[in-house]
Amino acid sequence: xxxxxxxxxxxxxxxxxxxxxxxxxxFDVLSLTDRDLVREVHxxxxxxxxxxxxxxxxxxxxxKLAAHDFGGRVHEVNVAGVAGGPPPGGRARxxxxxxxxxxGGPPPPAGGPPPPPPPPxxxxxxxxxxxxxxxxxxxxxxxxxxxxxxxxxxxxAEGGADLLVLETHSDLAELEQAILAAREVCGLPVxxxxxxxxxxxxxxxxxxxxAARRLLDLDVDAAGVNCSxxxxxxxxxxxxxRRVAPGVPLVAQPNAGAPQRLGDRIMFxxxxxxxxxxxxxxxxxxxxxxxxxxxxxxxxxxxxxxxLRSGAAAPVVTVEEPDEPGTEAAVAEExxxxxxxxxxxxxxxxxxxxxxxxxxxxRIVAGAETLRDxxxxxxxxxDSPMAKMRMSPWAACHAIxxxxxxxxxxxxxxxxxxxxxxxxxxLAVYALGIRTIFAVMGDSTSIGDFPxxxxxADVTPSGLIALIKGNLNTGIDRKGxxxxxxxxxxxxxxxxxxxxxxxxxxxVLARKIAAGADFxxxxxxxxxxxxxxxxxxxEESHGPLALPILVGVLPIASARHAEFLHNEVPGIDxxxxxxxxxxxxxxxxxxxxxxxxxxYAASVDRVAGAYLIPPFRRYDVAAxxxxxxxxxxPPAPKE
Numbered sequence: 001x002x003x004x005x006x007x008x009x010x011x012x013x014x015x016x017x018x019x020x021x022x023x024x025x026x027f028d029v030l031s032l033t034d035r036d037l038v039r040e041v042h043x044x045x046x047x048x049x050x051x052x053x054x055x056x057x058x059x060x061x062x063x064k065l066a067a068h069d070f071g072g073r074v075h076e077v078n079v080a081g082v083a084g085g086p087p088p089g090g091r092a093r094x095x096x097x098x099x100x101x102x103x104g105g106p107p108p109p110a111g112g113p114p115p116p117p118p119p120p121x122x123x124x125x126x127x128x129x130x131x132x133x134x135x136x137x138x139x140x141x142x143x144x145x146x147x148x149x150x151x152x153x154x155x156x157a158e159g160g161a162d163l164l165v166l167e168t169h170s171d172l173a174e175l176e177q178a179i180l181a182a183r184e185v186c187g188l189p190v191x192x193x194x195x196x197x198x199x200x201x202x203x204x205x206x207x208x209x210x211a212a213r214r215l216l217d218l219d220v221d222a223a224g225v226n227c228s229x230x231x232x233x234x235x236x237x238x239x240x241x242r243r244v245a246p247g248v249p250l251v252a253q254p255n256a257g258a259p260q261r262l263g264d265r266i267m268f269x270x271x272x273x274x275x276x277x278x279x280x281x282x283x284x285x286x287x288x289x290x291x292x293x294x295x296x297x298x299x300x301x302x303x304x305x306x307x308l309r310s311g312a313a314a315p316v317v318t319v320e321e322p323d324e325p326g327t328e329a330a331v332a333e334e335x336x337x338x339x340x341x342x343x344x345x346x347x348x349x350x351x352x353x354x355x356x357x358x359x360x361x362x363r364i365v366a367g368a369e370t371l372r373d374x375x376x377x378x379x380x381x382x383d384s385p386m387a388k389m390r391m392s393p394w395a396a397c398h399a400i401x402x403x404x405x406x407x408x409x410x411x412x413x414x415x416x417x418x419x420x421x422x423x424x425x426x427l428a429v430y431a432l433g434i435r436t437i438f439a440v441m442g443d444s445t446s447i448g449d450f451p452x453x454x455x456x457a458d459v460t461p462s463g464l465i466a467l468i469k470g471n472l473n474t475g476i477d478r479k480g481x482x483x484x485x486x487x488x489x490x491x492x493x494x495x496x497x498x499x500x501x502x503x504x505x506x507x508v509l510a511r512k513i514a515a516g517a518d519f520x521x522x523x524x525x526x527x528x529x530x531x532x533x534x535x536x537x538x539e540e541s542h543g544p545l546a547l548p549i550l551v552g553v554l555p556i557a558s559a560r561h562a563e564f565l566h567n568e569v570p571g572i573d574x575x576x577x578x579x580x581x582x583x584x585x586x587x588x589x590x591x592x593x594x595x596x597x598x599x600y601a602a603s604v605d606r607v608a609g610a611y612l613i614p615p616f617r618r619y620d621v622a623a624x625x626x627x628x629x630x631x632x633x634p635p636a637p638k639e
Contacts, residue, residue, distance in 0.1 A: 001222075001249050001288045004308075005282070005283050005287060005288055005289065005290055005308055006051040006052050006122075006288065006289050006290075006308075007049050007050050007051050007052070007290060007291065007301060007304050007305040007308055008050060008051075008052045008053075008054070008251075008253055008289050008290060008291020008292070008301070008304075009042075009045035009046075009050040009052065009053045009054055009291055009292070009301055010045060010048075010050075010291065010292040010293075010296035010297050010298065010300050010301050011292060011293055011294050011295060011296050011297070012027065012041060012054065012056050012058070012126075013027050013058075013294070014294060014295055014296065014297060015041045015044065015045075015297055015298070016030065016037065016038070016041055016056075018297065019037060019040060019041065020037070021034070021037065026059070026064075026065070026067075026068040026070065027056060027058070027059070028056060028057055028058065028059050028060040028064075028065065028070075028077050028081065029065070029068060029070055029077060030056065031055075031056050031057070031077060031080040031081045032073075032076065032077060032080050035080065038056050038081075041056075042056075044298045045298055045301055046121060047298070048298040048299070048301040048302040048305065049301055049302055049304070049305025049306070050121070050291070050301050050305070051121055051122065051305075052121070052122045052123075052124055052163075052289055052291070053121060053122070053123055053124065054123075054124045054125075054126040054165055054167075055078075055081040055082045055123060055124065055125050055126050055156065055159075055161065056081045056126070057077065057078050057081035057082070057125060057126045057127070057152070057156060058126045058127075058128040058167070058168070059128055059131065060074060060077045060078050060081060060152055061074065061127075061128075061130050061131070061148050061149070061151070061152045062074050062148050062151060062152075063130045063131050063132050063140075063148060064130070064131045065077065067131075074151050074152055074155060075151070075154075075155040075158075076155075077155075078125070078152055078155035078156050078159060079155050079156075079158055079159035080159070081125075081126075081156070081159065082123055082125055082156055082159030082160050082161045083159045083160060122162040122163060123160065123161055123162050124161065124162065124163050124164065124165040124191070125153065125156030125157070125159070125161035125163070125164045125165065125188070126165050126167060127149065127152060127153060127156070127164060127165065127166045127167070127178055127182075128166075128167060128168050128169075129168065129169055129170070129171070129174060130145060130148055130149070130174065132145075133171075134171065134173055134174050134177070142173070142177055145174060145177040145178075146177040146178075146180055146181045146184075147181075149177055149178040149181035149182070150181040150184060150185045153178075153181055153182050153185050153186060154185040154186065156188075157185065157186035157188055161188060162188070162189075163188050163189040163190070163191060163221075164182055164186075164188050164189070164190050164191065165191045165193065165251075166178045166179065166182070166190065166191065166192045166193070167191075167193045167226050167227075167253070167293075168193070168194075168195045168226055168227050168293070169192070169193070169194050169195065169202075170194060170195055170196075170202040170203040170204060171202070171203070171204050172194075172202070172204070172206050172210075172211060172214050175192055175194065175215075176214070176218060178192075179192060179215075179218050179220060180218075189221040189222070190220050190221050190222075191220065191221060191222040191223070191224070191251055191289070192215050192218075192220045192222075192223050192224075193223065193224045193225055193226040193251050193253065194206075194208075194211050194225060194226075195225070195226060195227035195228050196208065196225060196228045196229075196233070196237055197228075198229055198233075200233070200236070200237060205484070207240075208225070208237040208238075208240040208241050209240050209241070209243070209244050211223075211241070212240070212241035212244045212245040212248070213244050213245070215245070215248070216244070216245040216248060220248065221249070222248065222249040222250065222251050222288060222289065223241060223245065223248050223249075223250065223251065224238055224241065224250045224251030224252055224253070224287070224289070225237045225238055225241075225251070225252060225253070225254070226251070226252075226253035226254070226291075226293045227253070227254070227255055227293040227294060228254060228255060228293075229254075229255065229257070230254050230255055230256070230257040230270055231252075231254045231257075231270065231274070231275060231278040232278075233254070234252050234253075234254035235252065235278060235281055235282060235285060238250045238251075238252050238282070238285050238286075238287060239285050242285055242286050246286075249286070249288035249289075250285065250286050250287045250288060250289075251287065251288065251289045251291075252282050252285075252287045252289070252290050252291075253289070253290070253291040253292055253293045254275075254292065254293060254296075255270075255292070255293045255294040255295050255296070256270040256275070256292065256294065256295030256296045256300065257270035257274075257295065270295070270300075272299040272300045272302065272303035273303060275292065275296070275300050275303050275304060276303035276304060276306065276307040279304055279307035279308060280307070283308075290304055290308070291304065292304070335435075335488070335490075336407055336435040336436055336490060337377070337378070337407040338350075338377065338378045338407050338409065338435075338436050338490060339435070339436070339490045339518070341377055342490075342518070342519055342548055342608060346633075347604065347608065347609040347610075347633045347634070348377050348378065348548075348550060348608055348609030348610075349375065349376050349377050349378075349609055349610055349612065349626055349629055349630060350376070350377065350378045350379070350380050350409060350521070350550055350609065350610070350611045350612065351371050351376045351378075351379055351380065351612045351614065351619075351622050351626065352379075352380045352381075352382060352611070352612065352613045352614065353367060353368065353371075353379050353380065353381055353382070353396070353400075353614075353617075353619070354381075354382050354390060354617055355381060355382070355383075355390040355391040355392070355393050355395075355396040356390065356391050356396070357389065357390060357391070358391070359391060361391070361395065361396055361399035361400075361403075364381075364396055364399070364400065365399050365400055365403045365404050367617075367619035368400040368404035368406055369404045369406075370619055370620065370623050371406070371619060371622060371623055371626060372404055372405065372406040373623070374622075374623035374624075374626040374627050374630075375626050375627060375630040376406065376612075376622075376623075376626050377406075377407065377609075378406065378407045378408060378409055378436070379397075379400055379404075379406055379407070379408050379409070380408070380409040380411065380438060380521070380611070381393040381396045381397050381400070381408055381409070381410055381411060382411045383410075383411040383412065383413050383442065384413075384442070393410055393411060394410065394425075394428065394429050394432055394434065397410050397429070397432070397434045398432045398433065398434065401433055401434070402433075407435075407436070408434060408436065409436040409437070409438050409492060410429055410434050410436065410437055410438065411438045411440060412425075412426070412429075412437045412438060412439055412440070412464070413440050413441060413442020414439070414440070414441055414442065414458070414459050414460065414461060414463075414464050415441055415442035416442065417458070418458045419458040419459060419478060422458065422459060422464065422467065423467070423472070423477055423478060426467075426468065426472060426487070426489075427472070427483065427487075430472075430487045430489065435488065435489060435490060436489065436490045436491070436492065437464075437468060437489050437490070437491050437492070438491075438492040438493075438494070438521060439461045439462075439464040439465050439468070439491055439492065439493055439494075439512075439517075440461055440494050441460070441461055461493060461494065461512065462493075462508070462511040462512045462514075462515045463515070465491050465493060465512055465515035465516050465517050466515035466516060468487070468489050468491050468516070469489070469491060469515065469516030470515070470516060472486070472487045472489065473486055473487050473488060473489055473516075474486055490518045490519075491516065491517055491518050492517065492518065492519050492520065492521050493509070493512040493513075493517040493519075493520050493521075494520070494521060494522075494523075495509055495520040495521065495522045495523075495534075495549065496522065496523045496571045497522050497523065497525050497530040497531060497533075497534050497551075497552075498523055498525070498530060498571055498572060498573045499571070502533070502534060502537045503537060503541070505534070506534070506537050506538040506541060506542060507541075507542075509538065509547075510538070510541075510542045513547055517547065518547075518548075519547060519548040519549065519550065519608060520547055520548070520549045520550070521550050521552065521611045522549060522550065522551050522552040522611065523552050523571040523572060524552040524553065524554035524565070524572055524613055525551050525552050525553075525599065525603070526572075526573070526574045526575060526578050526595075526599065527573075527575055527578075528599060528602040528603040528606075531549075531551065531603055531606050531607065532606070535606075548607075548608035548609075549607045549608055550607065550608055550609045550610060550611040551600070551603055551607045551609075551610055551611065552610075552611050552613060553596050553599065553600055553610045553611065553612045553613065553625070553629065554572075554596070554612075554613040554615065555589075555592045555593050555595075555596040555612075555614070555615055555621060555622075555625050556574075556578075556582050556588075556591075556592035556595065556596075556615070557588070557589050557592055557615040557616065557618075557621075558582070558588045558589065558592075559579065559582050559583035559588055561592075561615060562574055562578070562579045562582050562583075562592075563579065566579065578595065581595065582595070589621070592615075593621070593624060593625055593628065596612075596625050596628070596629070597625070597628040597629060597631075597632065600629050600632055601632040604632055604633070604634065605634070610629050612625055612626065612629070
């Protein structure tokens, strides 16, 4: 370490597959069954310039090997992984790391000076996760985990490993057992590295800062990051580790970028030259070992080694310092597509969809794809409308976002939830990637499928907005206890422009705005003058109304439909002349669509967009209306 950064190797599994191994094979066992192939991989990395080469033992523990009927051969597989196979009479690996003069070194050319000694090479015994969950999140006791690690590590030490690399861990509790096992069974140096998800946390939620502090307490010889998303993220994470553990040597072994699925294959796109650009920055961050993980090949290692030899001093990429010493800078999460569009001033077209009655989301996803292609910006998913039993809208939103690729708004009724469930449900939907909530009271269960169901509500819609924006979005729950990390919800509120008591509706909206509402969705409007009337009443008592409003647009399907909406649906008032126009049309559905376009065109300069409510779940009709409304959009504002 004192002599400067060393080049590590690249991905063993990636290279084994590239040289003919089956992706479904147990790679660790290949050290016994196809040791020549494994040696080819190690030799390729050494020839590329790797000074630290990891053994082919990442999954060589009793739990993972048992899945391939090798659970009783842990010792044999690990010794072979370090020694290069069980040769007659001793190990194949040159003693002392294979330096100059050892077996396997190049012979001096006849009649000439001896070649310069090769760089020092170290064999690192690779120890990955056990592939099982430790208690309390799983069923494996800590003592059993430590015993499994001890079994593997003892064999690696016997095989001749120079150091241990405990890599690609995502559970600090499991990693701690591996470190303790290593200290118990051998005196080898211990390097511990973790892998992080896209949000800069491990799969169990630990940050790089917390991990570094924990590893510092465990007195590892070096710590760092491997796998993860790629060089840029790994540089950011080791920088955070450096700030809380300045005396611990660091390791950086990133993937070749984020994984991408192409058909049945997982691909990585970061080129060797791109890797080399990060080497000076890694050196400046205090990294001792620079190598690669998934997707990296000998060409990447060759580029790393060449960059290390060049000694370039200026880092290419810098890591931002936190606001306060000793704390980790928060990861800036991108606003949702809807939040960005609202902020830009461009018109928003939202379409309401109902979740299915059964458990298959296929139809709602197909409808969302149709709406996306027609030009909709976001899909609003209702929650048990009219208190009718439907699939949870969380699942529908998640399926739409992941499969149809369009942003969603989750209708979130306060009715039927106590304050505990409200908060836990909100955290759950955030974990599913849903970022926009429509805070509503919800329909009474007395009118629906299960009138005997509980109908309580611990918070009002304005209280829900305040809870989200004032608590969860600041990182605390209703009692003020930390939730670990702040959410970043955008929150919509309901607005009834047809309310009989317009002054009361204005007071309610003022409360919602004060609580932090980001925009409003209105009930269907059939008279654009309602917008001006409400705005005038609001501003007379509460000042300017700056809240973005998506005006409700409901295409009338027929004269009978118009009469039903006017007479039986609370909050909807259809002027007599509109009903007469629909009744007198030869094609009432087409006339309803034209009317929807005209109403939006008449109000588009006073609203932030439209909230389209499709009649009878006809999403084909909704797509037609979306195209019509989009045609009425004014030009996008200049940047």
